[in-house]
Amino acid sequence: MAAPSFSTATLTPVLIHLLRGASDLASIAATHAKLLKAGFASTLASSNHLLAAYSRCGAMNRARDLFDGMRHRDVISWTTLMSGYAASGRPREAIALLRVMQFSGVQPNVVTLSTAASACARLADEGLGRQVHARAEVAGCARDAVVATALVDMYGKAGRVEDSRAVFDGMAAPARNAVSWGAMLAVYAQNALGNEAIQLFAELRTNGGGLAPNHFMLSCAVSACAGVARLSIGKCVHGAVLRLGHGNNEVIAVALVDMYSKCGCYEYSRKVFDRIEQPSLIPYTSIIVSAAKYGLGRCALALLGEMVDRGVQPNDVTLLGVMHACSHSGLVDTGLQLLRSMQSKYGLAPCPSHYTCAVDMLGRAGRLDEAFELAKEAQIEGKEPLLLWNSLLSACRTHKRLDLATLAGQRVSEFNQDVAGGLVVMSNAYASAGQTDNAAAVWSSMRRRGIRKDPGCSWIEVKDIPYVFYAGAISCAGARADEVLMLLDELECKMREKGYKGRLGSARVSDGHEDDGDEGKGVMVGVHSEILALGFGLLVVPKGMTIRVMKNLRMCSDCHEAFKFISGIVEREFVVRDLNRFHHFKMGACSCNDYW
DNA sequence: TTAGGGTTAG
Numbered sequence: 001m002a003a004p005s006f007s008t009a010t011l012t013p014v015l016i017h018l019l020r021g022a023s024d025l026a027s028i029a030a031t032h033a034k035l036l037k038a039g040f041a042s043t044l045a046s047s048n049h050l051l052a053a054y055s056r057c058g059a060m061n062r063a064r065d066l067f068d069g070m071r072h073r074d075v076i077s078w079t080t081l082m083s084g085y086a087a088s089g090r091p092r093e094a095i096a097l098l099r100v101m102q103f104s105g106v107q108p109n110v111v112t113l114s115t116a117a118s119a120c121a122r123l124a125d126e127g128l129g130r131q132v133h134a135r136a137e138v139a140g141c142a143r144d145a146v147v148a149t150a151l152v153d154m155y156g157k158a159g160r161v162e163d164s165r166a167v168f169d170g171m172a173a174p175a176r177n178a179v180s181w182g183a184m185l186a187v188y189a190q191n192a193l194g195n196e197a198i199q200l201f202a203e204l205r206t207n208g209g210g211l212a213p214n215h216f217m218l219s220c221a222v223s224a225c226a227g228v229a230r231l232s233i234g235k236c237v238h239g240a241v242l243r244l245g246h247g248n249n250e251v252i253a254v255a256l257v258d259m260y261s262k263c264g265c266y267e268y269s270r271k272v273f274d275r276i277e278q279p280s281l282i283p284y285t286s287i288i289v290s291a292a293k294y295g296l297g298r299c300a301l302a303l304l305g306e307m308v309d310r311g312v313q314p315n316d317v318t319l320l321g322v323m324h325a326c327s328h329s330g331l332v333d334t335g336l337q338l339l340r341s342m343q344s345k346y347g348l349a350p351c352p353s354h355y356t357c358a359v360d361m362l363g364r365a366g367r368l369d370e371a372f373e374l375a376k377e378a379q380i381e382g383k384e385p386l387l388l389w390n391s392l393l394s395a396c397r398t399h400k401r402l403d404l405a406t407l408a409g410q411r412v413s414e415f416n417q418d419v420a421g422g423l424v425v426m427s428n429a430y431a432s433a434g435q436t437d438n439a440a441a442v443w444s445s446m447r448r449r450g451i452r453k454d455p456g457c458s459w460i461e462v463k464d465i466p467y468v469f470y471a472g473a474i475s476c477a478g479a480r481a482d483e484v485l486m487l488l489d490e491l492e493c494k495m496r497e498k499g500y501k502g503r504l505g506s507a508r509v510s511d512g513h514e515d516d517g518d519e520g521k522g523v524m525v526g527v528h529s530e531i532l533a534l535g536f537g538l539l540v541v542p543k544g545m546t547i548r549v550m551k552n553l554r555m556c557s558d559c560h561e562a563f564k565f566i567s568g569i570v571e572r573e574f575v576v577r578d579l580n581r582f583h584h585f586k587m588g589a590c591s592c593n594d595y596w
Numbered sequence: 597t598t599a600g601g602g603t604t605a606g
Contacts, residue, residue, distance in 0.1 A: 016598080048598040055599090079599040114600040121601090149601040156602095182602040189603085219603040254604040286605040317606050324606095353606080 012040050019053045025062070028053045048076050055084025073104075079112045082119070091119035095128055098135075110141045117150035126158035133167075142167075145175040149183045156187030161196075173209065181208060182216035189220045194228030195466075197221065201237075215246050219255045226259035229550045229577060232464050234259045250276060254286045261290030264548045264575035264582055281312055289321040293581045295592050297329030316348050320357060327361035328581050330595045335361050352384030359388050363395025364595065368404055371395065375408075386412060458529035458551040460537050469532040472505070477536045484535040488527070491535075495565040502558040504531055528559050530576060538570060546573045554579045564588050 015031050015038070022028045032050055035041035041050070047070050054063035067073070067081050078101040085094040098108065098116050108116070113136045120129035133151055136142040142151070148171045155163035164187045171180060181204055188197035201221045204211060213221070218241050225234035238256060246252050253276050260268035273279065273287040284307040291300040300322045304314060314322075319342050326335030339358045342348045355378035362371035375388055389411040396405035459468040467476050474481040492504045505527025530551050537547035555563075555578040567574055568588030576583045584591035 020598085045598065050598090052598050074598095076597090076599050081599090083599055109599090111600045116600095118601065144600095146601045151601090153602065177601095179602050184602085186602055214602095216603045223604070249603095251604045256604095258605065282605050284605085289605060315605095320606065 012038065012046065015040075016046065016049050019049050022053055023057055025054075025057055025059050028057060028059070029062075042071070044070075044072055044074060044077070048074075048080060051077060051080045051084070055080055055087070058084075058088045060084055060088050060090065073106065075101075075106055075109050075112060078106055079109075079115055082112065083115045086115060086119040086122060089122075091122040094119040095123075095132075098132070108135065108139065110139075110144045110147055113139065113141060114144070114146045114150040117147060117154045121150065121154035121157045124157045124159070126155070126160055129154040129158060143171055143175060145171065145177055145180060148175065149180040152180065152183045152187060156183070156190060159191060161187055161191050161193060173207075176209075178211055178214050178217070181211060182214065182220065185217055185220040185224070189224040189227065192227055194224040194226075194230065197224030198228075198230065198233055212244065213240060215249050215252060218244070218246055219249075219252045222252060222255035222259050226255065226262045228466070229263050229459075229548075230461060230464075230466070231260075231263035231265065231548065232461065234263060247275075248277075250280065250283060254283050257283065257286045257290060261286075261293060262577065264546075264577055264584075266290055266294045266296070266582070278310075279307075279312070281307075281315060281318070284312055285315070285318040285321055288318055288325065292321050292325035292328055293577075294584075295325070295328040295581060295595060297325045297331040297334070300325030301331075301334070314346055314348075316351055316354070319346065319348060320351075320353055323354060323357045323361070327357060327364070328592065328595055330365070330593065332361050332365045332367070350378075352378065352380040352388065355380060356384065356388040356391060360391040360395070363392050364398070366395075366399050368392075368395060368399060368401050372404060372407075456529055456551070456553045458533040458549050460533045460541075460547070460549050462537075462540050467533070467536060469529040469536070471529050471532075472526050474532055477532070480536065480539055483539055484532065487538060488531065488535045491566055491569060494569050495562065498565060498569070500561065500565050502561055504562060528556065530555060530559050531562060534563065534566065534574060537574075538566075538572070543572070546575055548575045549577070551576060551578045555583065560590065560594075564590055 012035070015035050018031045019028060022031065028050070032041065035046055035050070040046050047066065050066055051063050054060070054066065063081060063084050067077060070077060078097060082094040082097045085091065085097065095116060098112070101108065101112070113132060116132045117129065117136070120132055129151070132154075133142065136147050136151070141147050148167050151167045152164045155161070155167065164184065168176070168180065168184045185197050185200055188194070188200060197220060201213070201217065201224070204213060204217070218237065221237045222234060222241070225231075225237060241247060241249075241252055241256070253272055256272045257269045260266070260272065269287060269290045273283060276283050284303060288300045288303050291303065304318070304322050307314060319338060323335045323338055326332070326338065336358060339350055339354055342350055342354070355374065359371045359375050359378070362368070362374065371392055375392055378385075378388065380388065389408050393405055393408040393412055396402070396408055455470055457468055457470050459466050461467075469476050474484055477484045488504055492500075530549050533549045534547065537549065541547050555576060560583065563574055563576065563583070563585045565588065567585035571587070574585040576585070581592065
């Protein structure tokens with residue numbers, strides 16, 4: 001019997017099959033050598049297979065050499081190389097190839113253009129993205145499901161949400177599939193437009209042609225609820241997650257941990273986390289960051305220990321979370337130790353944000369000279385030092401160290417970008433020290449320079465509807481506005497009897513955390529937004545239920561005191577989420593023990 | 597048949 005003989009015609013498919021399964025450079029190179037030996041390496045199809053294989057394992061230099069040596073290249077060769085560059089973190093080179101390709105007379109197809117759009121998304125480059133969009137229009141494929149979805153994602157990553165939506169709306173209904181819906185949801189969620197995301201998620205039911213939410217859409221929906229702290233909707237989505245069988249999906253679980261934490265329910269976060277079987281880096285980081293927001297420093301430290309014991313390496317975000325937890329629970333020296341040991345213990349160099357956290361921690365503990373030394377030591381470049389000096393400035397104000405405030409204020413004013421926050425703090429430092437002329441000068445300089453600060457606002461969700469309050473503006477309470485003001489008036493009297501020294505509302509030099517409220521139609525000019533939200537909550541949230549107030553800025557110390565008093569007087573529990581953390585008020589005290 | 601789209605911590 002004759003020995004089996006393989007012709008090159010049968011050998012090539014075998015080798016190509018080998019290439020497809022190969023993920024390491026060595027085996028790809030070996031197959032490449034065999035193809036060369038068989039004399040088939042230079043056919044277009046084999047070369048394309050080799051290109052794909054090298055690209056898949058990230059060997060872009062090998063792929064490029066091969067590509068440069070090819071006698072003929074078709075649209076697949078070009079697209080394969082583009083895709084390889086985009087996937088290996090070199091999206092700019094991918095886009096550059098698109099130009100050369102067209103120059104060499106090869107026309108891009110839908111695959112090329114979707115690859116190009118996704119490369120632009122990685123760059124978050126709107127200008128390049130628009131060029132790709134225009135090419136897709138010219139080629140007549142801008143409404144192709146994949147191209148359009150990549151464009152939706154691209155505009156979203158570049159922060160152009162309306163353009164994303166226009167592309168999404170321009171897709172013919174049959175072209176819209178689960179991926180395009182998911183992409184649009186992600187755009188809203190990633191651009192802090194949680195309410196729009198929630199609305200789109202609801203639209204899926206009516207206009208989605210029977211599409212069921214998949215794990216992508218669910219994680220986006222949960223994350224959208226987290227962003228706008230919509231607890232009741234978040235719980236509904238959680239229900240859908242369980243019903244649809246995604247209870248064991250780690251990505252969704254992380255989104256849920258984050259959502260419950262941002263909605264003021266740490267216990268639920270913890271429950272969701274505890275159900276994750278082998279939590280990896282991101283779940284651990286997420287629960288640590290949650291614990292930090294609730295001032296659970298020891299708990300965060302325990303979680304860090306647990307993850308290290310399980311062989312999960314923390315990263316810079318994890319350690320920042322632990323430092324915040326230390327900061328929010330008064331474990332100042334433990335937090336500093338962590339900063340000092342992160343390089344030796346975890347191989348991570350401290351980032352500007354770690355220094356900022358440490359400086360903030362020392363500043364709030366009144367250790368201002370140490371904070372100053374650390375701030376000087378931190379060799380930080382770029383935008384970050386603004387935050388660092390700003391936080392120090394704030395601490396100088398609290399602890400009435402005008403000597404250091406002036407120094408920090410100088411550093412803050414060296415930054416030309418986004419100075420509003422810093423100037424407000426500077427003005428408050430003057431005001432606290434009784435230098436009202438200087439305080440007013442800073443304000444007028446801000447007005448002259450057209451610098452505005454985001455207005456402070458607080459909101460409360462009642463029966464799925466968010467009510468947003470601004471300082472001094474009670475109109476959001478609608479017909480109950482007068483009742484709210486009367487209630488607050490009455491509460492203020494009772495608080496005074498119990499020793500409250502602050503003022504719920506009155507005309508005064510702004511303490512800066514809110515500055516441009518209404519002129520005040522009611523009796524309380526200048527009353528802070530969280531007080532109004534609380535007053536409204538006391539009227540409409542049934543007794544026995546916790547009142548949850550969200551705020552976009554840090555709570556001021558006056559309001560914090562007021563909330564403590566009120567919780568004792570009305571015997572109710574309040575949870576306030578401010579910019580940094582949660583405060584749980586109960587029986588006249590706050591869970592933060594006045595660290596914030 | 598070798599190339600394409602969406603998710604989680606800060």
